Structures are given as structure tokens and as C-alpha cells.
Amino acid sequence: AQSVTQLGSHVSVSEGALVLLRCNYSSSVPPYLFWYVQYPNQGLQLLLKYTTGATLVKGINGFEAEFKKSETSFHLTKPSAHMSDAAEYFCAVSLKAAGNKLTFGGGTRVLVKP
């Protein structure tokens, strides 16, 4: 069974600084990879996803992530944090054989300091 690990349950960044959220997965076959964001009292919204092709994926709100097969990683970055980026972020994977089932990491809550 696949698993997803997000390093750091809480991350604090200054406004304008780099945002880096780490995600590693364990899977014997290449999965599909997703990052979702959850704003307070809201559901999850897709930021970006990797299925096939280019390993650097650009998403909404200036976020991007790079799939590194050799490192089994899919880290999320944004060059310059904005106050509106304060939220909880979830990395998730799905396998072709598992249909649409998503396996989530534990989440990383981002605090942006002015």
C-alpha cells in the first residue's frame, strides 16, 4: 500500500520569502501526485497535479511542484509567500490500479508572518 509523508506539520514563513513544503511517497509504481490546499472552514481545492510528462508542474496562485522519481518526492514551492497563502496543504497520491482513491499525507499548516 502506498503512503505519503509530509515533513513538518507546521511551517512559518515571512511574507515575500520562499515557501517550501516537502512530500515523499512510497509506491512501487509511479503514482499520480496532487497538492490540495484547505483554507479555514472550507473544503479542499486542487493546487496542481502530476500525471505524466513534464516533471515540473505549475499550479494556481504561483505554486509549482517537481516530481523526482529517484527521490520519490513531490515538493511544493512558491518563490514569494503572500498573506493569503496561510492555509493547510495536503499532498496526495493515487495509483492507476486503485482508481480514484486518494491517499493523503498528514498535512502542513502554513503561517505567513508580515
Add this chain to the structure above:
Amino acid sequence: EAQVTQNPRYLITVTGKKLTVTCSQNMNHEYMSWYRQDPGLGLRQIYYSMNVEVTDKGDVPEGYKVSRKEKRNFPLILESPSPNQTSLYFCASSSYLAGGSYEQYFGPGTRLTVT
């Protein structure tokens, strides 16, 4: 507007009192599922449905039931809730083709407290 709706958004109940959380989507999606979110554990799948009358267990199905009589609706039933089912619940839907690459759309969540 394409959306997934859940009701109620907040619910406080007592141990053993049957309850139903409704979920409805207006995107004609085949695939629907329920997740629960607990601190530090992310979201875990409870049940899913690949189409009408087709449902199956996810990772944490104990204590829950579901049904899929219509394509747009996928209610979650707790026949005898217990305090360990206190959680934040999300319904999600997506198109389905073999592959799993489709984006899932999430409802706004239902916060359930069982005392």
C-alpha cells in the same frame, strides 16, 4: 455553478443516535467518496462509489454505511455513532476512467461531534 454540497455543516449528537450526512453533486460525476479528516492523519477514505448501486469500503469503513441510489447523491450513515467518530467529514466527486488522474471536487465539510 459546479459544486459538491453537504448537509449539515455542523452536527453535535449523542452516542448511539443514528444520523445521516447528505452529499450531492451537480457535475454528473460517476465517482463519489467520503473522507474523514483528523489532525495529523490527513484525510482517510471511508467509502467510495464508482457508480449507482456500486459501493465499496475504503481504509476506515467501520461504523459507517453508504448508499448510492441516484448518481448525484451519496449519503453517509452512522447507525450508532461513537465518540471516536468525532471528526471533520468530506464528500468528494470526480469523473472516473481507469487511471485515477481526475481531479476530485470536495464539499465544504461536515464537522461532527459525538458526546
